[in-house]
Amino acid sequence: MTGWTEYTLALAIFVASHFLPRIGGLRDRLIGAVGRRVYFSAYGFLSLTLLVWVIVAAGRAPYVELWPQAPWTRWMPNIAMPIATVLVFCGFGLRNPYTLGGKRDAIIDPDHPGFAAVSRHPLFLALALWAGAHLVPNGDLAHVILFGSFTIMALVAMPAFDTKARRTLGPEATAFFKDTAILSLSPFFDQTWVLENARLLAIRTIIGLLIWAAALHLHDLMIGVSPFPF
Known part of the structure; x- marks a missing residue:
C-alpha cells in the first residue's frame, strides 16, 4: 500500500476496534461466551497489535514536516x-472501576485507595505521557495526527x-475524590500508605522498568527508529 492508504486503514481499524464491540451489546455477549478475563486479555493483545501497526504505518506515510x-x-x-510504563503496571487492577484498567467489580474504599491515592487514572496518564512525549520529536503530519489525537483523548x-x-457514587463520591488524585506524590510521604502498598508497588515498579528497558532496546527492531538521543 502506498501514500496515505495504509495509515488511514490502520487508524480506521484501530478506532473501529474500540467502538464496534459496544454496538448492539457485542462486548457483553463475547464476555458471556468466553469470560471477562479471556475477553480482555484477547482484546488487550489485539489493541496493542493494532497500535503497533498504526505507529509503523505512520512512519511509512508521506513525510510532511510541520516542525x-x-x-x-x-x-x-x-x-x-x-514513568509511563510504571504507571501502566501500577494501574492494572486499580481499585477504581471508573477508569481505564480499573477493576470493574471493585468496592471503593476511600480509607484504602491503594495506588488511586497517587493517581486514579494511571493508564490515561501513561497514555498522555507516551503520546505527548513522542509528539515533541515527531513533527511530521502523520505523527502529529497520531500522537496529538492520543494526547487529547487521554486528557x-x-x-x-x-x-x-x-x-454513580452520589454522596460517596466526596470521600473518594478527597482521598484520590489525578496525580499526587503526597502518598509517598504518608507512612501508613507506604507500609500498606510498598510491596506491591515495588514489584510493579520493577516489572514496569524491565518492560521499559526491553522496549527501549527493541524499539529500533519493532518500530524501525532508534529511540536513543545520541
Missing part, C-alpha cells in the same frame, strides 16, 4: 517512558470518567 526534529527533543520520550477521558464516578 524539524532537534536533537534535544529525543530526550523527551526517554525521560517520560520509564479528555480523565474528567469524563470522573464525572461518571460522581454521578
